[in-house]
Amino acid sequence: MRQSEGTENLTSRGATPRPSMRDASSRPPATTGGAAVAPVAGDDGTTLRYVHRPLPHDSGVRHVSGTALYIDDIREPEGTLHVALGLSPVARGRLRGLDLAAVRAAPGVVAVLTAADVPGRNDISPANGDEPVFAEQEVLFHGQPVFAVVATTRDAARRAARLATFDIEEEPPSITVEDALARGETVLPDYTFGRGDVEAALSAAPHRLEGVLRIGGQEHFYLEGQAALAVPGEEGDILVHSSTQHPSEVQHIVARVLGIPDAFVTCEVRRMGGGFGGKETQATQWAVIAALAARATGRPCKLRLDRDDDMVVTGKRHDMRADWRVGFDGDGRILGYDIVFNARCGCSADLSQGVVDRTMFHADNAYFLPAARIASRRLKTNTVSNTAFRGFGGPQGMLAVERVMDEIAARLGRDPLDVRKANFYAPGRDETPYGQTVEDTDVLAALVAQLEADCDYRARRRAVTAFNARSRVLKKGLALTPVKFGISFTLTHLNQAGALVHVYQDGSIHLNHGGTEMGQGLFIKVAQVVAEEFGVGIECVRITATTTAKVPNTSPTAASSGSDLNGMAARIAAATIRQRLVEFLCETYDVAEGEVTFRDDRVFFGNESLAFADLVKKAYQARIPLSATGFYRTPAIHWDRAAGRGRPFFYFAYGAACAEVTIDTLTGEYRLDRVDILHDAGRSLNPAIDIGQIEGGFVQGMGWLTTEELVFDAKGRLATHAPSTYKIPVASDVPQDFRVRLFTSANRQPTIYRSKAVGEPPLMLANAVFCAIADAVRAARGDGLAPLDAPATPEAVLRAIVGAL
Structure with missing residues (x-):
């Protein structure tokens, strides 16, 4: 399926290899040690045998054969009990009473746990103390855990949990960004940074635009749901097997809730069946409840969430409303930029400080903003607390500025790629709004130029224009968008x-x-x-x-x-x-x-x-x-949040994608015809793994921007809580012509073998798909407008073409 060029340039399916590329069949085996693996040269001239080589995933065979062990595959110790949750039936209200008599009397029930049974602190929040293990006096969202049932079988526990009688004084919930703005409810203080006199820049600009972009959330939809197995040991010790991205946080919070020292708790993770940020903080609650049950019963206890419950009770990507204003010159170069990200955070803070800060850090994407005000509001709603998701807020910031680039191009009648290139960071125009110097401005310029040539962008733009001129029902769109993504935790001590x-x-x-x-x-x-x-x-x-x-x-x-x-x-x-x-x-x-x-x-x-x-x-x-x-x-990083200045990122990873789409103006349906990606992974530690991450990240980002729509009703109930109603991309959504290549460029910073991170940046390559759909909508409308929000579902595309239905 793939070809390789040297040690770093790999191409995925559909690509036309350069003459110097060798077919994948000529690649030496890379599955074992010994002389079969051809060595490559390191940056210092030394011979490397394994680094920079496309070795297979260590669990790849076990993944496809079904022998890789996950939490639910661990052999259960004798006497293991099973835990199910009792969930709030309303989104907001006072919890006046809870009748659990029928639950306790149900067959197989060994114990029922509520907030009163927590020996330590009833708090599973990472920092703010605003997330209880079990609701105590008030409920904050539909599906919030109120109690847990511990029974001899999972089925018995789930059946018993439905027998509870709730006495809740229901109150009108806040569900949308607009609800929260009207009530003035936030989970964290507002935050702003920037530079220059934005109002003066906007007033003096020859051209001005403003608009609103609504950006939807996203369900993690990991293949392995949330799960934990807790095994009690001697003298209060407890071993917790958790499907978590943060074992130390599970250890710390289990100890906090149980009222024991951290050293009494061991958290172990062999692998997860996907995480994407949904198992960074949100895995903790289920590990805690399993540990509480094990502590209360003295027996091993396992909790595995049903898929529907998992989607209801776990957080999503933050959905946002971005309100923006921009001033620019006749070449499309931005002179002033003012944007407010109104983020729906849910019922508690969780990781919203870091997530929305990163949205703000990436509000510039690849573009120099001489005068900018970047603001945010972290809004409290009666929905499940939103959390980390691949890209950690960065995708929302980037998508907003890519919309702005397209609007500027439409106003001036210029090609959107030319407007983007006119605004790229460059020598002398290389400082971000938060004060970090972009030290490698040449990398993105070279990468975009290479992709522009390789994908034949200019000829295809002419072909798209010609197609649209002769086609009345079907319209094509084309977009080439960049990615500049900062690598490091913005909470410095995590590095x-x-x-x-x-x-x-x-x-x-x-x-x-x-x-x-x-x-x-x-x-x-x-x-x-x-x-x-x-x-x-x-x-x-x-x-x-x-x-x-x-x-x-x-x-x-x-x-x-x-x-x-x-x-x-x-x-x-x-x-x-x-x-x-x-x-x-x-x-x-x-x-x-x-x-x-x-x-x-x-x-x-x-x-x-x-x-x-x-x-x-x-x-x-x-x-x-x-x-x-x-x-x-990590060296060299520092961030002064109060001043809004510093170097929060060790380096930037770059990439670019070109997407071509065709939409049906009668139905709003569309087809992704072709995708070309060129991505900067530095000197990749493992090109095969990195190509897979780029492909997967792009497809996941495409799902966020096209098919994955979260719908909450007026009561705060999640209507899209199952695969039948929530649509992730499937194999048929991946374009048949899908070309992925690694850009050859060693990291200038002293990272491990001069590689670059590749987990999150590829997700934002999917911005090209959204922008291409918007480009086709403009062609269909004929007035230069594309009032398209994300996700660009067929319904949203049709509304954008013909107006509100």
Whole structure:
């Protein structure tokens, strides 16, 4: 399906390879150690055997064969009980009473838990103290957990949970952004940053526009739903298996709720069946409730949410209303930009500070804004608390400014790509509205120029115009949009990671680190780094489950920083052991350090060599320590939120996508005809994994902007709470002509082997699809307008063409 060029440029299906590309069938095997894997050159000229190579996912075979273990696959200990939830039937009101007699009397019920049964704090919030485990005096959203049933079977627990009688004094809920604005309800204070005199810039601009863009939310729809298994131990200890991106937070909050020290709780995660941010903070509540049940009964307890319940009780991507004004010159260059992001945060703060801050950080995307005011309101509604989602707020900020670019182009009658390029960051126009210098402005310009040429944008634009002139019912649209995405946690202290490496006497290596595997290929990438450090086969490195018992105080696997942080920490740990082995060799064989090399499962020194395993055994017998921890913290970053200035990101990842669509003006239906992507992953640690992430991220972003529509009724009930009513993209939605290529460009910052993060940035490549649909709508209307909100469902497209129905 794919071809490769050198070590970094890969092309996915549908692409026409360059003459220098080799067919994938000529690629050397990369599944095991030994000479079968062809080495490549590192940036310093050293020969690399595993890094920069397209090795398969470590669990790939198990994924497709069904043998990969998830929480619900773990063999249940004898006597395991099952937990189900009792959920609020209303969105807002005073909880006056709760009759649980019938629940307790139901067959198989062992215990029923409410807020009164919490021995510690009834709080599962990450920071703000505003999210109870169980509702106590008031209910905040439809589906909020009020109690839990613990029974001998899952079926018995679910049936019993339906028998409760609620006495709730119902109040009118706030559901929409407009509801919250009218009531003035927020979960966090308003926040603004920017620079320059925006009002003066707008007043002096030759051209001005303003508008409103409504941006929908998104359900995570991970394949593995929320699940946890808690096993009680001795003297109050508890082991929690949780499907979480943040084991340390689960550990900390379980301890908080149970009223015990953190050290009494161990959280373990081997893998998740997808997370996308939905298991960063939102996995915690279910782990806590399972642990509460285990504490109350003294028996192992498991909680697995039903898919419908999962969608009702877990948070989504923040939906927003962006109100914007822009002033620009005759070339389309922005002179002043004023935007307010009204974010629907739900009933509590959760991660809304960081999410909406990142929306603001990415309100510029790839464009220099000489005068800008970027503001936000974090609105409280009686809906489930919204949370992290791939891109963490960045997609909303980028989509808004891409709409602005299209509006400017339509007003001036210019090609939208020319307007975008006129506003790109460039030397002398390289400072963001929050004060960070964009140090590599040449990368995006070169990347976009390459994609523009490779996808034949100008000829296709002429062809689209000609097609629209002769076609009355079908209209085509074309868009090429950029991505500039900042890499680092904007909460600075999270930019740290630890790792633990053991080398055993037979030369095998045990690897553990704080990152979690959710299908994104983090574990194989870090294993590649460790194998490279010791010069041994990848099969010698044993990947183990993430656990708070081995690496403490871990950061969440999020912000696209998993490989950057954990790869570096693991390399530091491995390098510590390697240096000990070098010093042992030098002392024992009287050679200089510079003469020692590790490669091909051997260690070479002077005119001699030893098998790696033999060296390790000798070192053990000489009492050389063969275990080490590694710790890494991202350098150079700082952020003063009060001043709205700093360097919140270590570097930027870039990409661009060109999308071509055809819409039916009679029905609003559309087809994605072709997609071309060129994405910057630096010197990719694993090009095959990164290509997969780009493809998957793009399709997920396309779903957010086209088919995935969340609908809440006036009572605050989620109407789209199942696959029958909530439409994620399927195979037939992926364009047959889908061309994905990696851009060859080493990271200028000293990241792990000069790679760049690739988890989140590709999602925003899908902005090209939305902009292409809007382009087709403009052609259909003939008046230059495209009043299209996201998601651009067929109904939304039809409304945009013919007006409100």
